Amino acid sequence: MYRTPLDKKVRHVQSALNALSAAHLVELVPGNKRRVYDGFRLLDERAGLNREGSALLPYATPDSEDSCLALPASFINEGWIHVLEDSEIVLLMMVACGIGNLETLPQVAIPSRVRLLKYGIGRDSYSTAHPMLAQFGLLEVEEIGRQDDGRVLGYGDDDGAAHVHRLRLMDDAFEKPARETVTKAIKDALDRS
Known part of the structure; x- marks a missing residue:
């Protein structure tokens, strides 16, 4: 038919x-x-x-008093929505939303417990998504209280809040064409290995 x-x-x-x-x-x-x-x-x-x-x-539609997250329009217009993994998109939305944040914007520091309960982002998803987003230039990641190999300094000494990564969306990076940016980042990573 x-x-x-x-x-x-x-x-x-x-x-x-x-x-x-x-x-x-x-x-x-x-x-x-x-x-x-x-x-x-x-x-x-x-x-x-x-x-x-x-x-x-x-x-x-939300009005000006409603809280809502905002991603740059270029997230759609430049094709980022098509090249990113679901876990990467959820992580971007988490950073844009910032509920459970320890800091004030533009950086956010969301503890793992809040990340899991509020956003459904587990350790594995987080540990693979944030380095890729940083490599694409979409996310700035500041590691706090970490050794060079990524292990936490003084793990278990406090409530863990001092060791939470500080994350910030890099809005200008969304203006770059997604497919070309991701392809170049992956090629560069392969060349380094």
Whole structure:
């Protein structure tokens, strides 16, 4: 059965809308099967999912008083969203959000417990994502209280807050084309090894 490229795109969008509906992130128009995807409504992902009997709420754009994270528009425009791993994107969002931070912006220092509970970033994801983001120039990482091999100095002597990496987004680096930047960084790393 032959399908045109437009038919394939429509099926792809419909499939995505069905998945978002199942996750309670959009509300589809009930009734007419042919028009079920017309006029869908975005839903607030924080409302009602974990409370039985509570209603889902429509999504509303944040106003100036609402806290929200901000990544540079070039994160999308220069293709970074397509070349970064999911763990790297989550780490960038964590730094942009900064909940659980020990410091004041522009640097953040988020303890591992907060990183895991609030953002779902475990040790393995973190330890592979932050060096790559630093290598791409997107993240500045200042290691605190570490030996040259990365081990913590005086591990277990205090609450650990003194040993948390200081992280800062490098907004200007997002202006570089992602594919070329990542390709060059990987080639340079391979040449060094």
